[in-house]
Amino acid sequence: MKSHLTNDIKYFDYNATHPPYQEILESCLSDYIENFYNPSGITRYSLKNQGKIEQTRKYLSQVTKGKEKQFIFSSTGTEANFLLIQSLRVLYPDLDSVIVSPFEHSSMYSALENFGFEFTILQTNKSGTINLNHLSELLKNNPKPVICLYAGNETGVIQPAETIHSLVKESGQMFYSDLMQAFCKIPVPFHWFDGYTFSGHKIGAGMGAAVTYLPVENKNIRLFGGGNQENEHRAGTENSFAISCLQKVCEIQTNSLLEKNFKLKEFQTYIEENLESMGCEIIAKNENRLPNTTFLILPIQTVDFFLLGLEEKGIIVSTGSSCKSRAREASKSLLLMGYSEDEALRAIRISSGSFTSWDDVHSLVNQTKELIQKLKN
Structure with missing residues (x-):
């Protein structure tokens, strides 16, 4: 089945809400x-x-x-x-x-x-x-x-x-x-x-x-x-x-679980390898994780501008659990894991799903790289 999302939206917040079938x-x-x-x-x-x-x-x-x-x-x-x-x-x-x-x-x-x-x-x-x-x-x-x-x-x-x-x-x-x-x-x-x-x-x-x-x-x-x-x-x-x-x-x-997760794992690997090359830190990278989820710490302080920049390009990610993403508070789970408040405030979550495509993934990686370079300067 196809997603109702238009090509103008690259959606990476499936853990908050999966787009409807x-x-x-x-x-x-x-x-x-x-x-x-x-x-x-x-x-x-x-x-x-x-x-x-x-x-x-x-x-x-x-x-x-x-x-x-x-x-x-x-x-x-x-x-x-x-x-x-x-x-x-x-x-x-x-x-x-x-x-x-x-x-x-x-x-x-x-x-x-x-x-x-x-x-x-x-x-x-x-x-x-x-x-x-x-x-x-x-x-x-x-x-x-x-x-x-x-x-x-x-x-x-x-x-x-x-x-x-x-x-x-x-x-x-x-x-x-x-x-x-x-x-x-x-x-x-x-x-x-x-x-x-x-x-x-x-x-x-x-x-x-x-x-x-x-x-x-x-x-x-x-x-x-x-x-x-x-x-x-x-x-x-x-x-x-x-x-x-x-x-x-x-x-x-x-019915599609195995096929879907194989695809999502490929996306996850590609996203994380590219984001690490930009200076991002992948949280719990070596642990047993969902194949659709990447939680990372950005190498920049201006996270709000980063999120706005992605949204202007039609790319949607989040800062973590949707119950508190609007508050922009440091993730309590990250603090308990031993990360500093500064690191926790620079964390974003990328989550993919059934309707995610390689075109979406490439757009995310390319725009993220461009924004990180721009905001670093």
Whole structure:
């Protein structure tokens, strides 16, 4: 399928939002316009729409080998993360704290605070992976549930989830993970995680549908009240259009995963080799990373002018996680990895995806080289 993006836009911010699969969204929208009935209604038209939602739930259970009723649809990744953390509060009402990675999306830390959890942040270094010795020590001295995303939003580093899973289970604890950057981007061993989240807008399905996989089926895990939708876990009319898009795009992404990642790895290698020759530092270069993500430190101080210069040429990159990119604050994860505030403020993220072409990549490299030389002078 082709991207709807024009040749004037070279988009390298896939980790924030994947451009939509236009044909899929148009097809699902056409179906929605004809069959707009509320899936919670009692007519056969409503029941048909509820059946489509349950079909997607069943599809996700087949893909992940999870239990159907433990997949809960919501509207955003943030909401999905809040529901995931709320499940901890319901299952362990006396639990006071958890162990968490330093790389989480800000919504995860906010959810922990919202539900009254203190948290110990795992140590790390410039590798961008958590310190497994620190985790082992924490679990040995004071076992607590562990929350660690599988792939970093900024660095793209893939965490050693199998080892984390083993350590956590030896301690009899729960292991939760944010799979926003991993789902449909790399093979995911879902069985290592007791609970997890992902979102349709990260894979090209548009806004409006995110998923929480709960560790158990428990009706007391209920983020919103006022209705019995989503097996009573999340009141509110389901976005049947977005949920249908999620399934159809997931099918496309899954079927093309190996071919796509081979292409993206070639792009990543070419981009990084060229940017290093310009004086850029690739963060966590030698670690196991997503093939679509490059997080780097520019050899210039005028990052804002650099970003504006790229945008004038129709090239879009970001300064990191989209939840804080507007603030232009130093990345907390980079600071915890041991980088200085000055280095963290010079960091940008380049993330590619399904619709990225060699023409896009060459434009990015050429314009970056031109801007760095210009701004250095």
